Amino acid sequence: MKTRRPAKPAAKARPAARGSRAARRVYFFGAGKADGTAGMKDLLGGKGANLAEMTNLGVPVPPGFTISTAECHEYTKAGGRISAALKKDALAALAKVEKLIGMTFGNASNPLLVSVRSGARASMPGMMDTILNLGLNQKTVKGLAASADGRFAYDSFRRFIQMYADVVLNVPRERFESRLEALKEARGKHLDTELGADDWEQLVHEYLDLVLKETGKAFPQDPHEQLWGAIGAVFRSWNNERAIRYRRLNDIPESWGTAVNVQAMVFGNMGDDCATGVAFTRDPSTGENTFYGEYLKNAQGEDVVAGIRTPQPINKRARRKDQAHLPTLEEEMPSAYRELVRIYKGLEKHYRDMQDIEFTIQRGKLWMLQTRNGKRTVRAAVKIAVDMARERLITREQAVQRVDPRALDQLLHPTLDPRAVKKVVARGLPASPGAAVGNVVFNADEAEARAKAGEKVILVRIETSPEDIHGMHAAEGILTARGGMTSHAAVVARGMGKCCVAGCGQILIDYAKGEMRIEGHVVAAGDPITIDGSTGEVMLGSVPTVTPELGGEFSELMKWADQFRKLRVRTNADTPNDAKIARQFGAEGIGLCRTEHMFFEPNRILAVREMILASDLPKRRRALDKLLPMQRGDFTEIFRAMEGLPVTIRLLDPPLHEFLPHEDDEIREVAANLGTNAAEVRAKIDSLKEFNPMLGHRGCRLGITFPEIYAMQVRAIVEAACEVAQSGVRVQPEIMVPLVAHVGELSRLRKLIEDEIAGVLAEHKGVKVKPTIGTMIEVPRAALVAEAIARYADFFSFGTNDLTQMTYALSRDDAGKFLSYYQESGILEDDPFVSIDEEGVGALIRIGVENGRKTRRDLKVGICGEHGGDPKSVKFCARVGLDYVSCSPYRVPVARLAAAQAALEAGAAKPKVRGR
Ligand code: ADP
Ligand code: MG
Numbered sequence: 001m002k003t004r005r006p007a008k009p010a011a012k013a014r015p016a017a018r019g020s021r022a023a024r025r026v027y028f029f030g031a032g033k034a035d036g037t038a039g040m041k042d043l044l045g046g047k048g049a050n051l052a053e054m055t056n057l058g059v060p061v062p063p064g065f066t067i068s069t070a071e072c073h074e075y076t077k078a079g080g081r082i083s084a085a086l087k088k089d090a091l092a093a094l095a096k097v098e099k100l101i102g103m104t105f106g107n108a109s110n111p112l113l114v115s116v117r118s119g120a121r122a123s124m125p126g127m128m129d130t131i132l133n134l135g136l137n138q139k140t141v142k143g144l145a146a147s148a149d150g151r152f153a154y155d156s157f158r159r160f161i162q163m164y165a166d167v168v169l170n171v172p173r174e175r176f177e178s179r180l181e182a183l184k185e186a187r188g189k190h191l192d193t194e195l196g197a198d199d200w201e202q203l204v205h206e207y208l209d210l211v212l213k214e215t216g217k218a219f220p221q222d223p224h225e226q227l228w229g230a231i232g233a234v235f236r237s238w239n240n241e242r243a244i245r246y247r248r249l250n251d252i253p254e255s256w257g258t259a260v261n262v263q264a265m266v267f268g269n270m271g272d273d274c275a276t277g278v279a280f281t282r283d284p285s286t287g288e289n290t291f292y293g294e295y296l297k298n299a300q301g302e303d304v305v306a307g308i309r310t311p312q313p314i315n316k317r318a319r320r321k322d323q324a325h326l327p328t329l330e331e332e333m334p335s336a337y338r339e340l341v342r343i344y345k346g347l348e349k350h351y352r353d354m355q356d357i358e359f360t361i362q363r364g365k366l367w368m369l370q371t372r373n374g375k376r377t378v379r380a381a382v383k384i385a386v387d388m389a390r391e392r393l394i395t396r397e398q399a400v401q402r403v404d405p406r407a408l409d410q411l412l413h414p415t416l417d418p419r420a421v422k423k424v425v426a427r428g429l430p431a432s433p434g435a436a437v438g439n440v441v442f443n444a445d446e447a448e449a450r451a452k453a454g455e456k457v458i459l460v461r462i463e464t465s466p467e468d469i470h471g472m473h474a475a476e477g478i479l480t481a482r483g484g485m486t487s488h489a490a491v492v493a494r495g496m497g498k499c500c501v502a503g504c505g506q507i508l509i510d511y512a513k514g515e516m517r518i519e520g521h522v523v524a525a526g527d528p529i530t531i532d533g534s535t536g537e538v539m540l541g542s543v544p545t546v547t548p549e550l551g552g553e554f555s556e557l558m559k560w561a562d563q564f565r566k567l568r569v570r571t572n573a574d575t576p577n578d579a580k581i582a583r584q585f586g587a588e589g590i591g592l593c594r595t596e597h598m599f600f601e602p603n604r605i606l607a608v609r610e611m612i613l614a615s616d617l618p619k620r621r622r623a624l625d626k627l628l629p630m631q632r633g634d635f636t637e638i639f640r641a642m643e644g645l646p647v648t649i650r651l652l653d654p655p656l657h658e659f660l661p662h663e664d665d666e667i668r669e670v671a672a673n674l675g676t677n678a679a680e681v682r683a684k685i686d687s688l689k690e691f692n693p694m695l696g697h698r699g700c701r702l703g704i705t706f707p708e709i710y711a712m713q714v715r716a717i718v719e720a721a722c723e724v725a726q727s728g729v730r731v732q733p734e735i736m737v738p739l740v741a742h743v744g745e746l747s748r749l750r751k752l753i754e755d756e757i758a759g760v761l762a763e764h765k766g767v768k769v770k771p772t773i774g775t776m777i778e779v780p781r782a783a784l785v786a787e788a789i790a791r792y793a794d795f796f797s798f799g800t801n802d803l804t805q806m807t808y809a810l811s812r813d814d815a816g817k818f819l820s821y822y823q824e825s826g827i828l829e830d831d832p833f834v835s836i837d838e839e840g841v842g843a844l845i846r847i848g849v850e851n852g853r854k855t856r857r858d859l860k861v862g863i864c865g866e867h868g869g870d871p872k873s874v875k876f877c878a879r880v881g882l883d884y885v886s887c888s889p890y891r892v893p894v895a896r897l898a899a900a901q902a903a904l905e906a907g908a909a910k911p912k913v914r915g916r
């Protein structure tokens with residue numbers, strides 16, 4: 001989770017005061033020339049900057065102007081007032097628009113209508129509302145009706161009243177929608193398209209009455225009043241709850257502000273030679289290089305994504321099964337389609353990235369209303385990056401930087417086990433790929449609460465809206481009853497890389513009862529279901545999943561990443577199986593092999609307990625003799641699996657009581673097995689118990705009080721290494737001592753380890769095995785006295801899990817509770833258990849590395865905490881000069897990519913520094 005950090009971006013957001021260009025309040029675009037460019041997102045917002053860019057490229061864009069983000073701050077500062085200066089500039093720009101298209105704002109016979117659209121620097125889909133058809137009133141609507149037709153004019157007017165009342169006057173949308181439904185029912189009509197001019201005109205009167213009733217004031221008839229009202233509402237919407245929540249989730253600083261775009265209307269709802277649509281220049285789920293999109297005839301604005309009517313595919317390749325009967329844009333409006341293809345290709349070439357475009361066709365003529373870099377699944381991101389590098393649109397370096405490493409592990413995540421028995425009860429649209437299993441929840445707050453408590457949930461909604469985003473984040477997957485491939489749920493889920501099945505009409509949700517019906521089955525909140533976003537299938541219960549094969553573009557991209565990165569990537573693996581998986585993902589060694597897990601296996605735990613409960617040394621030795629061959633066997637397999645790559649093995653770490661039984665009958669059983677009585681076993685357990693086992697008798701402290709345990713482990717490691725080496729496989733064992741706080745601990749244990757190694761090697765003359773000895777740095781003191789510790793260490797490995805707990809005096813389990821404290825106070829940007837940075841645990845790491853290398857320049861340094869798989873932390877590790885990171889097997893590709901990006905970022909940063 002992230003918090004805002006306003007200081008830095010704010011400085012950038014504020015335009016330089018000098019230079020007339022930067023001080024402009026309003027940026028005009030139209031007729032092939034624009035004041036702005038795509039590079040001016042800070043000032044114009046993403047939408048405005050791209051409208052300007054498209055205009056300059058000669059793409060047909062309705063003319064208009066963008067009010068800069070700086071004015072958003074001015075507006076807020078002035079207590080919600082639009083300054084006279086801004087009004088003057090806006091009116092001048094509006095006059096230019098009027099002149100260009102030969103229509104006049106507010107003119108009774110030939111009225112110019114405009115849209116008022118928000119747009120921040122980063123795209124915030126659906127976060128702030130657009131008002132269309134502004135400029136209509138009871139006079140101008142007649143002019144519009146006369147010049148076009150009545151049905152269209154009144155339909156446009158009722159849309160405007162509803163949007164304006166919703167956004168500016170705070171009259172809930174539903175009030176209007178229920179009037180519309182009532183009217184349709186009264187007229188015996190089902191579809192909006194079946195209503196005629198008279199119907200819409202009557203609705204307009206009802207709407208105007210409604211506004212008067214709800215607000216106590218008449219709907220503003222003066223177009224200029226409408227305009228200022230709309231502009232102010234856009235500025236205010238920057239601080240509405242939805243927007244604030246979205247910013248929090250996406251790390252967007254509050255200080256950016258939004259721009260306002262005022263643009264001449266074009267109409268997709270003038271008749272059957274009109275349409276409006278959205279499209280992606282490549283398939284946003286798979287990344288396939290095919291033009292993909294949907295449109296609706298005789299429709300306006302958000303109709304396509306609102307799910308009111310089933311949208312039509314723009315071409316045959318974009319056609320879904322349920323659209324088989326629908327004609328395509330390519331068939332219905334071939335010349336507009338050809339123009340659209342020409343434009344999308346040009347835009348993609350120009351932006352060198354996949355574009356998400358919005359368009360409207362008015363009487364056969366195509367107009368572009370938006371372009372932006374399209375959201376995509378990770379799978380698509382990888383394919384598009386690699387394809388574009390192959391097409392020479394971008395370089396390989398750029399391709400590697402295009403993919404978010406955080407998202408990458410979704411690719412490695414499970415799909416349904418093809419052999420699993422599954423009971424498909426319904427089918428929706430495959431809106432965002434991957435499979436998810438979880439318990440059903442019907443609202444976003446509950447999804448968030450349950451996920452926080454560790455439950456896996458599937459968020460099930462009739463349809464989603466921006467209010468649901470936090471719940472979508474928390475859920476494993478999302479299932480909706482309504483909406484298409486470009487519905488809110490689908491678009492947002494793809495952006496999050498979250499599995500989503502959308503528009504599953506067979507589910508009937510009853511929010512009040514907290515249940516849904518699917519084809520005769522009743523599924524209550526809390527019941528498990530499985531959804532497959534790649535096929536659209538919905539299944540009852542939990543279906544087993546498998547990890548997908550990785551190849552093709554993914555391995556190509558990883559190959560490129562490996563060419564750029566300097567940091568090595570190892571894995572944390574305790575078993576040969578983990579080691580094998582990690583090697584498939586490209587691990588270059590094991591950074592942490594914990595030996596205690598080997599002790600917990602059912603057939604071994606008894607020997608371990610015997611060893612712990614032994615009353616004297618000979619008894620303990622006897623137990624250890626039983627464990628030796630078992631450990632040796634484990635290490636042999638791991639060395640074989642790693643085929644000569646380095647393997648860091650940590651000697652026993654946890655406090656011994658963790659291995660002892662808790663339940664009475666278990667205690668009796670152990671006592672019987674060991675020929676003692678339960679009371680004695682219990683007394684031993686009590687004597688080993690610690691209040692805070694994290695800080696107790698563990699790690700190297702155990703090694704010092706029970707040297708024979710570590711001696712056995714070292715023997716097992718070196719014997720295994722010799723055995724494997726003798727079979728012709730290279731081995732590189734690295735023996736690691738945990739929890740060292742004082743150099744004395746390591747110096748004593750190093751001697752013990754060296755002696756044992758020498759003993760084993762003497763028994764294996766001529767075998768080439770050279771184990772190294774190092775330590776984990778996981779106690780703050782160890783980092784501080786690293787200079788001394790390095791005298792006895794061939795390597796350091798930062799154990800950042802414990803180091804974080806100790807540095808923050810915070811246990812991992814409690815961290816969740818404290819996280820909100822850190823976030824709300826704004827003191828910490830990231831969860832310290834997730835990301836390392838300079839201000840947190842990173843400070844200790846930097847000291848540890850620098851001091852350690854003062855003693856030993858060639859000191860090998862790595863990190864083996866969970867941070868090793870977090871991209872931000874990986875980049876930090878690269879910056880402080882670590883040799884490697886080590887992470888869980890599934891995160892190895894994440895770390896490889898992050899390491900490559902770190903190297904590329906460092907490379908890009910260098911010349912700048914020199915230039916100064
Ligand atoms: P969002 O940021 O939610 O995508 P937009 O500002 O892009 O909102 O507006 C939503 C939709 O409204 C657009 O996709 C387009 O269909 C319609 N729209 C906006 N401006 C105009 C206009 N000038 N003429 C016709 N339609 C418009
Ligand atoms: Mg848009």
Ligand code: MG
Binds near residue numbers: 653739799802
């Ligand atoms: Mg530890």
